[in-house]
Amino acid sequence: MHEMSIAMQVVEIAVASIPPDLKGARVERVNLKIGKLSAVVPDSLQFCFSVAIESTLLEGAELFIEEVPVLAACGRCSHRWTIDAPVFCCPQCRSANLEILTGRELDIESIELYQEDENDDRLAP
């Protein structure tokens, strides 16, 4: 339900990340990491993103979402495991003292730009 405000933040950060000398480039893709424990529904975010990019420098860009599993480490026996059901205690020693290592991400990793201008060699690899 808050995917629209998240999509707008994504657009804002992505637009601000376009280097000043590449303002004419087309943003093809925005790469996002979303932890499975975050309160974001990827499909809904995709939809909001498609709306939020209209008339911005991101128009036409695709959103790529990488979902990150919830990894936990036990503070007592050091066991590590993937939490794929809503049970938050160590499957080995039953301890509730656990650290969530991944799964809370809501991060913009990168943006991918495409520059049409063949005379512009600033982008040449």
Place this chain on the structure above:
Amino acid sequence: MTIDWLHDIAGYRHHQDFHKARHLHSGHGSARTVASKGARREIQVVRRVLDVNEKMAQHNRRLFAGKGVFVLNMMSSPGSGKTTILERTLAEIMPRIPSAVIVGDICTAHDAQRLAGSGAPVVQVNTDEFGGDCHLAAHVIEKAAAGIDLAAVDLLIVENVGNLVCPAEFDIGENVRVVVLSVTEGEDKPVKYPLMFRQCQAALLNKIDLLPYLDYDKQRAVDYIHQVNPQMPVFEISAQTGQGFDAWIRWLEKRSGATDGR
């Protein structure tokens, strides 16, 4: 178990490789690439999407700490009884603990009117001014707090917008988070909304006065809460009758430091 975990990680890596491969192909083999001499570049960003909110929340936390104000963020589904709990809680702690309330709602001022009799300053925030959001964000709290004389207050209670999903993701600069669950909702809310129950430090199980009339398995609800957050204190209360409020108020006083020096 260890093998399962390695397997999972391997599966995850594989998934990433798969996407990397897709990534290399996506749009690259198209006629566009062949026809043009343009260039493609990936700019690393690596930023939390909500970092503007998180920075603002830290700002709020410093502001409140500087004024000696303890902040409680109360969250639940609509209708679980947050406003009723606040009415009774304020009646118990005011004026002993000088308190103020910020109440978030999508568009009405009903809750603020209900709380006005408590003697605590109440600021109503309607999120429709902020795009009809389903949660309170840190900048909204900052703006609302500007309308409160923080120097005269020890406890600020924020009644968040009724929703078990979104508010869990938005830090507002609070010191403690409490989730309310009423016995008229399903027992399985904690496992359906695990992030909320992980993020909070206590749960209030409200409307227990209705238990005799309901087919509600209270122990199951408590077990589900503990499955998600094993050490979470659960206070069984009725905001209608006041049952269970002593323990809740004691916990709140202890957490907020209001018992210090008393």
